Amino acid sequence: MSKLQYSVSISLDGFVAGPDQSLDNPLGVGGQLLHEWMRERAAWRDAVGLEGGVTNASTAVLDRDDEQVGAVIMGRSMFGGGSGPWGDDPWKGWWGENPPQHLPVFVLTHYARPRLDCEGGTSFEFVTGGIDAALRLARADADGKDVTVPGGGTVARQYLAAGLLDEIQLHLVPVLLGDGVRLFDDKELAGTRVEQVDVVEAPAVTHIRYRMRR
């Protein structure tokens, strides 16, 4: 069965994004510190068309995702979108002409717009039917592989609350953000036990995979 995975970088003090998030700055103030570990990796640099980079213990974690993940679900702020309905010349998101996903991406939004096909195999489909519809569409396109929800937590929180999340891939980064968006932050989750599946120590990041218990 195709799993639904939430993959997120988190600070030592528990933030998945910095404060003052906006559509112009979806990572929030200081949020880029959470992603430094990834920017040096050869796999990531290759995916965004840059040369060089290092190969280390993180590589296997990213490679595993590349192999096992067949579709992506994200919120509108991660796609990038401007405010209000899409205009005549709609914003194409943060990702440029050749986005790094190289997969079908499903964007949760209140505003319908036509599918956007990019270079390198990435497509953006805009889903107005909510999280269930997005997951159904993503699974259909994932070709038996897993579906991943990257990022800031708003979308993952909805899937977790609905009991639809199977795994959490945490990238724990040795930095303190002091303020920002917390992982989950939901009193209803008190006492929820998850299963620690595997731990990978890598330079300047620890990768931990958890399985939700049903």
Added chain:
Amino acid sequence: MSKLQYSVSISLDGFVAGPDQSLDNPLGVGGQLLHEWMRERAAWRDAVGLEGGVTNASTAVLDRDDEQVGAVIMGRSMFGGGSGPWGDDPWKGWWGENPPQHLPVFVLTHYARPRLDCEGGTSFEFVTGGIDAALRLARADADGKDVTVPGGGTVARQYLAAGLLDEIQLHLVPVLLGDGVRLFDDKELAGTRVEQVDVVEAPAVTHIRYRMRR
């Protein structure tokens, strides 16, 4: 040089104690879930006079602390203390006749009281002179070994803010508490980088040691 270490169990959603902490319930609601990994360990059971228990990857982490730590600093709520000044028959804390520390313990408090000597080599010294005085006393008694601050974060936060903390030993537990006391939770810390020193994967817990950068 003797290091000052903060050692703490933390939930996946970033809590070091549950909500509604009180002198009667210093771990807060659900806070005991953070310490289950330790209660099964043979080393811990031996320290509190219980038999049995398991030996696994956590054992080396606890053994290392046993070898390297020479004194403990804690807050009054971790000692246990009742409210107001100490009475004629002062409360001896949570720890019973033979406390598990087997070390000199320095308790930060506003109320002076005589030193308490217990079985098994544990002593409680009550320090009213603040965190600098407590650290000076603890280092003097630690015999060249490290000083550790366990627990709920109030004391560790003060040492961190004063730039006196050298290491953080995190025990990351696969449970969600939903609410409670956050690690540090201080906007002044934004952008603080720490160094990830080592990672130990153990059953139902991941131990990560960080070094503060000066």
